[in-house]
Amino acid sequence: MPGVVGGDRGRNDTSAGKPLRKRAVPLTGRRRHGTFARYSGRGAMCGRIASIALALVLSVISLSQPRAASFLEKNFFLSGPRYDRVVPACNYAPALDRIISHFHQKEWEFWNSDLRIVGVEDIQENAFQPWAAQSIPRRYCTGTALINDGLRHPIYYSIGEDTGIIGLSWGVNFCVVGLDRNDAYNPNCRAAKP
Numbered sequence: 339m340p341g342v343v344g345g346d347r348g349r350n351d352t353s354a355g356k357p358l359r360k361r362a363v364p365l366t367g368r369r370r371h372g373t374f375a376r377y378s379g380r381g382a383m384c385g386r387i388a389s390i391a392l393a394l395v396l397s398v399i400s401l402s403q404p405r406a407a408s409f410l411e412k413n414f415f416l417s418g419p420r421y422d423r424v425v426p427a428c429n430y431a432p433a434l435d436r437i438i439s440h441f442h443q444k445e446w447e448f449w450n451s452d453l454r455i456v457g458v459e460d461i462q463e464n465a466f467q468p469w470a471a472q473s474i475p476r477r478y479c480t481g482t483a484l485i486n487d488g489l490r491h492p493i494y495y496s497i498g499e500d501t502g503i504i505g506l507s508w509g510v511n512f513c514v515v516g517l518d519r520n521d522a523y524n525p526n527c528r529a530a531k532p
Contacts, residue, residue: 455514
């Protein structure tokens with residue numbers, strides 16, 4: 339029978355000793371395929387109007403003036419900067435030790451080098467809090483780094499209040515001229531200066 343898949347279900351038709359081939363059943367129907375149905379009429383118009391209204395609301399919100407923190411915002415976790423302006427001096431031994439260890443760690447881990455700072459001489463303070471009063475208090479210093487290969491390089495560093503690990507104590511940023519291999523303070527450590 340032509341309309342039934344595989345012929346009559348109860349028997350196996352053969353002609354001349356050969357079994358009949360079963361007719362393939364389509365896996366999908368004859369309907370339109372796709373993930374989105376095409377809407378027309380009132381539902382489509384409402385969706386378009388809603389998306390236009392949402393776009394207008396978001397653009398108005400983004401163009402509005404920023405406002406100051408409310409009473410609740412000021413009293414919960416937005417108290418503002420409270421710096422004591424207590425920053426170690428440029429020749430503070432733990433700060434220099436931190437520079438020496440971080441320099442060696444960077445050279446060893448990233449550049450496979452045995453270079454080390456063996457000492458810092460001619461230390462001078464360049465500036466203290468050179469920017470606005472509400473910025474992080476920093477002391478900018480300069481000196482000459484003595485490297486274990488016998489060369490001397492200028493070094494620029496800053497000691498900042500609450501810039502250490504998770505803001506618990508002071509932190510140090512430094513740059514050794516000629517050994518800033520990843521160009522973090524390029525050119526010639528200018529970004530490490532005030």
